[in-house]
Amino acid sequence: MAGMPTLPVTAPLTGRDTELEALTEAAGVTGAPRPGMVLVSGDAGIGKSRLLAALAERADAAGWHVATGHCIDLGGSPLPYLPFAEIAARLQASRPELLEDLSRRWPAVRRLLDGPTESGHPEETVDRGSFFESVYAVLDELGREAPLLVVLEDLHWADRSTCDLVSYLFTRRFTAPVALVVSYRSDDLHRRHPLRTIAAGWSRLPGVRRLELGPLSDDQVRALVQALHPEPLTETQLRTVLERAEGNAFFTEELVAAVGTESMPRDLAGLLLMRLDHLEPDAATVVRAASAAGRQVSDRVLGAVTGLDASRLEAAVRAAVEFHVLVAEDDGYRFRHSMLAEAVYDDLLPGERRRLHAAYVNALSRPGFNRTAAGLARHAIAAEDHATAYAASVEAGDAALAAQGPDEAARHYALALDLAGDLLDTSHPQQLRELVTLTEQTVAAALAAGLVARAEGIAAAQLRRFPRDAAVRERARLLVTLVEAVGMSDSSTVDLVAVASEAVALIPAEPPTALRARAVASYANALSAHRNDPEAVRWVEEGLAMPPEVRTGAVNAVLHTALARVTERGGDAAASERILRELLTVVHDNDGPAEVRVLYQLAGIEYEQGLLTASLETYLRAADRSAALGQPYAPYGADARVLAALVAYQLGRWEQVLELTAVTSGVPELAAAGRLSIALAVRAGRGPETVRGADDWPALMARVRPQWTTDGMLAIHSGAAAIDLHGDAGDLDRAVALHTDVLACIRQVWGLNDFQGQIRLTALLVGQLGTHLAGRPADQRGSFTAHARDLAGRAEQAYGMGRRRDRGAESNAWLLRLRAEMLRLGRAVGEPVDGRQHVDAWAAAVAAFEQYGHRFERARSAARWAAALRGTGDHARAGEVAAAALVVAQELGARPLIEELRPLARGHASDGSSNGIEVLTPREREVLVLVAEGRSNREIGEQLFVSTKTASVHVSNILAKLSARSRTEAASLARRRGLLD
Numbered sequence: 001m002a003g004m005p006t007l008p009v010t011a012p013l014t015g016r017d018t019e020l021e022a023l024t025e026a027a028g029v030t031g032a033p034r035p036g037m038v039l040v041s042g043d044a045g046i047g048k049s050r051l052l053a054a055l056a057e058r059a060d061a062a063g064w065h066v067a068t069g070h071c072i073d074l075g076g077s078p079l080p081y082l083p084f085a086e087i088a089a090r091l092q093a094s095r096p097e098l099l100e101d102l103s104r105r106w107p108a109v110r111r112l113l114d115g116p117t118e119s120g121h122p123e124e125t126v127d128r129g130s131f132f133e134s135v136y137a138v139l140d141e142l143g144r145e146a147p148l149l150v151v152l153e154d155l156h157w158a159d160r161s162t163c164d165l166v167s168y169l170f171t172r173r174f175t176a177p178v179a180l181v182v183s184y185r186s187d188d189l190h191r192r193h194p195l196r197t198i199a200a201g202w203s204r205l206p207g208v209r210r211l212e213l214g215p216l217s218d219d220q221v222r223a224l225v226q227a228l229h230p231e232p233l234t235e236t237q238l239r240t241v242l243e244r245a246e247g248n249a250f251f252t253e254e255l256v257a258a259v260g261t262e263s264m265p266r267d268l269a270g271l272l273l274m275r276l277d278h279l280e281p282d283a284a285t286v287v288r289a290a291s292a293a294g295r296q297v298s299d300r301v302l303g304a305v306t307g308l309d310a311s312r313l314e315a316a317v318r319a320a321v322e323f324h325v326l327v328a329e330d331d332g333y334r335f336r337h338s339m340l341a342e343a344v345y346d347d348l349l350p351g352e353r354r355r356l357h358a359a360y361v362n363a364l365s366r367p368g369f370n371r372t373a374a375g376l377a378r379h380a381i382a383a384e385d386h387a388t389a390y391a392a393s394v395e396a397g398d399a400a401l402a403a404q405g406p407d408e409a410a411r412h413y414a415l416a417l418d419l420a421g422d423l424l425d426t427s428h429p430q431q432l433r434e435l436v437t438l439t440e441q442t443v444a445a446a447l448a449a450g451l452v453a454r455a456e457g458i459a460a461a462q463l464r465r466f467p468r469d470a471a472v473r474e475r476a477r478l479l480v481t482l483v484e485a486v487g488m489s490d491s492s493t494v495d496l497v498a499v500a501s502e503a504v505a506l507i508p509a510e511p512p513t514a515l516r517a518r519a520v521a522s523y524a525n526a527l528s529a530h531r532n533d534p535e536a537v538r539w540v541e542e543g544l545a546m547p548p549e550v551r552t553g554a555v556n557a558v559l560h561t562a563l564a565r566v567t568e569r570g571g572d573a574a575a576s577e578r579i580l581r582e583l584l585t586v587v588h589d590n591d592g593p594a595e596v597r598v599l600y601q602l603a604g605i606e607y608e609q610g611l612l613t614a615s616l617e618t619y620l621r622a623a624d625r626s627a628a629l630g631q632p633y634a635p636y637g638a639d640a641r642v643l644a645a646l647v648a649y650q651l652g653r654w655e656q657v658l659e660l661t662a663v664t665s666g667v668p669e670l671a672a673a674g675r676l677s678i679a680l681a682v683r684a685g686r687g688p689e690t691v692r693g694a695d696d697w698p699a700l701m702a703r704v705r706p707q708w709t710t711d712g713m714l715a716i717h718s719g720a721a722a723i724d725l726h727g728d729a730g731d732l733d734r735a736v737a738l739h740t741d742v743l744a745c746i747r748q749v750w751g752l753n754d755f756q757g758q759i760r761l762t763a764l765l766v767g768q769l770g771t772h773l774a775g776r777p778a779d780q781r782g783s784f785t786a787h788a789r790d791l792a793g794r795a796e797q798a799y800g801m802g803r804r805r806d807r808g809a810e811s812n813a814w815l816l817r818l819r820a821e822m823l824r825l826g827r828a829v830g831e832p833v834d835g836r837q838h839v840d841a842w843a844a845a846v847a848a849f850e851q852y853g854h855r856f857e858r859a860r861s862a863a864r865w866a867a868a869l870r871g872t873g874d875h876a877r878a879g880e881v882a883a884a885a886l887v888v889a890q891e892l893g894a895r896p897l898i899e900e901l902r903p904l905a906r907g908h909a910s911d912g913s914s915n916g917i918e919v920l921t922p923r924e925r926e927v928l929v930l931v932a933e934g935r936s937n938r939e940i941g942e943q944l945f946v947s948t949k950t951a952s953v954h955v956s957n958i959l960a961k962l963s964a965r966s967r968t969e970a971a972s973l974a975r976r977r978g979l980l981d
Contacts, residue, residue: 215247404630
């Protein structure tokens with residue numbers, strides 16, 4: 001890593017002493033070397049690069065190795081892992097023997113150097129998970145050799161794959177002294193910029209520090225001016241610099257450089273371009289050509305584009321470097337500041353731009369010139385060379401897919417699809433087939449990236465434009481493609497069965513073909529999804545009767561999963577599971593996406609049978625497999641992660657839920673909404689005041705709500721949490737309105753008047769009414785109670801309307817809970833309710849949740865069972881039941897439930913008041929000792945080598961488990977219970 005240059009700068013670091021000290025400390029460069037992670041943000045030109053260069057100088061002086069990688073603006077077509085590839089290339093140039101050794105031990109990192117072959121495809125596809133782990137291992141290994149500072153600049157231009165890798169490194173953290181410092185332009189992060197959400201997630205990760213650079217003060221600008229221009233300026237000149245620089249270091253540099261010229265243009269672009277006025281014609285030609293290249297251009301390509309011979313090119317480039325316009329690097333030239341490049345490019349005449357880009361196309365198309373398909377496509381589009389842009393975009397899409405970047409692939413393919421409309425003649429059979437193939441590729445890439453709505457929109461648009469008199473086979477392919485996209489969304493207005501039926505009708509049954517098999521599988525799946533089971537079975541049988549050679553792995557998986565779904569719904573879960581497990585042995589290692597699909601459905605069967613632990617493991621296998629394929633947001637993989645979080649929530653593994661639902665990278669909105677819908681459940685269970693950041697739950701709900709119509713399950717999961725959050729706050733009107741909103745949405749999206757999920761929603765709402773209605777006026781009690789009875793009647797009708805015809809453990813538990821809640825509500829509003837009936841109803845609900853395995857809801861049902869027992873005078877049994885439930889509530893940190901249980905369990909030997917040590921984890925006991933010593937959260941974090949945020953979460957959990965309202969009360973209780981011995 002030695003010998004890797006940092007960013008050359010001309011301006012001294014002035015006015016940033018405080019920021020440099022903070023950055024050096026956060027990166028772990030001061031004192032004993034240690035890992036550090038920092039986000040540096042600020043406006044363009046504010047001084048981020050100079051500050052990072054100063055950090056690199058300090059690190060180098062302290063014996064650290066420094067590695068710097070950059071992202072560049074490629075016009076919306078970023079290259080996957082570019083800053084890491086730059087670091088790897090420099091390491092290869094400076095220490096090839098070290099990189100060779102590291103590559104032998106972790107072969108996946110070779111991908112950073114090999115990149116695409118001339119055809120656009122890497123020679124082999126590397127497992128994404130292995131690749132991320134290998135990059136981590138290599139950096140950690142380098143850090144063990146010597147402390148390592150890794151600087152990644154300009155992440156606002158990064159592709160999502162790069163952001164995912166940074167997220168992995170931030171989340172995994174290093175054991176060796178490796179500092180990861182990332183910078184980006186905050187003024188570039190508009191509302192829809194993908195990095196906006198990503199950076200917000202990074203800043204909330206434990207151990208990640210954030211440094212925002214603001215403008216320099218007037219005094220600091222004066223000091224910088226003096227350093228740049230030792231001869232004193234007049235007060236007028238200095239005031240002009242102060243007014244125009246506005247605290248921006250780069251602007252200050254340019255203004256000072258312009259002092260003494262005849263005129264000082266008011267606009268920055270004119271100011272930046274003044275430096276070019278001093279260049280000779282050849283140098284100006286080189287600079288203009290370089291502005292169209294992107295971030296960097298090689299000497300060879302620049303010569304080909306400008307047409308200058310070697311001697312003239314060398315002289316021109318040297319002049320541009322001496323005038324601080326360009327910077328020479330080992331492998332080419334770049335502008336000293338990207339804003340200068342932008343100003344030069346914007347100053348080009350339209351015709352001049354086209355000619356320059358055309359020259360780049362010509363140069364990059366020659367044999368032996370290094371280029372990327374994405375870069376060639378960008379130049380070709382700007383040159384209005386649509387034929388080259390089309391071919392290069394397809395090639396770039398292929399390369400992105402091979403590099404496991406489906407979102408980038410989808411963008412490249414979509415661009416090619418736009419260009420194809422003017423280039424391909426649909427009356428020509430071969431070109432029509434090419435268009436349909438490109439549509440299939442684009443839709444598949446969008447689905448793999450989790451962009452479900454975009455995939456459907458692309459397929460539907462191409463079908464609308466498809467000539468009616470064209471080949472029926474190609475129309476059938478488009479119809480099947482549309483069915484595959486629509487099948488992933490609940491919000492589509494497309495008649496899935498009708499479209500699939502048309503596709504089957506267009507393809508003859510004889511002779512059997514792969515397209516016929518694909519269409520039949522899609523039709524069977526659509527029929528199964530719409531619960532037309534007899535017809536679905538008939539088409540599955542036709543598909544399975546076709547010769548194996550025409551049934552690809554994906555088609556075979558669709559046929560068998562459709563059959564398994566119908567079989568399970570018919571009541572034979574064992575047979576359904578057998579089908580899927582046999583299929584799993586066939587698709588394993590042969591067809592990754594098919595394996596994810598099978599695992600996802602298998603986990604669903606285990607879930608319906610109440611086998612929650614097994615279901616969690618299978619859902620996690622599906623999610624991990626999808627991520628390893630480079631498709632973490634593809635529908636089945638993303639849904640598997642969400643449902644894994646749901647099952648973990650039901651099992652009481654709430655910390656695991658928070659890990660699974662973290663949105664710390666460029667997660668598509670649908671996948672993010674799925675995760676947040678389960679995260680809200682933990683916020684509801686623990687109460688907003690005990691979960692860090694939980695008071696922002698309305699904002700999270702607002703982010704989830706737009707996705708309800710795309711996936712109805714999001715409405716059920718997030719709606720259930722919001723009912724409790726509104727209810728616990730005493731806002732019954734909003735809880736009722738939310739319940740109504742969820743039911744209306746599901747009925748519209750799924751086309752069902754009643755559905756199984758409404759049992760759970762209604763039970764939760766009635767439970768909140770039973771808790772808070774007693775103090776309301778009589779007329780409100782009457783109207784709320786009447787509404788509850790109507791809802792309960794509808795829920796009874798929905799019982800058993802799930803995936804299977806028999807009644808599963810979950811729906812049974814929630815129905816018994818609803819019946820018990822209705823009795824409790826009756827007692828709350830003064831209606832005559834038989835005490836023994838009330839007790840028996842709650843005992844049945846507790847037993848049902850015990851059988852199902854839902855720890856929190858079993859404990860909450862037990863709290864109400866204890867209250868019913870107390871109502872009959874059985875105080876001893878009530879205390880016993882409540883104390884046992886209190887232990888669970890304390891383990892979960894469920895403060896609202898703790899407050900409900902505490903008075904019911906008070907005085908009982910198992911209420912936690914005598915000891916409680918068994919409910920604290922070893923780490924929490926360590927934190928408790930420090931709390932008792934009066935340490936702050938920051939001091940606790942430093943003592944235990946955890947972040948302040950993590951320390952705060954531990955303290956909140958301790959307060960909940962000890963039923964303490966403050967740190968002082970927790971310390972007092974701990975001493976009384978012997979927890980500090």
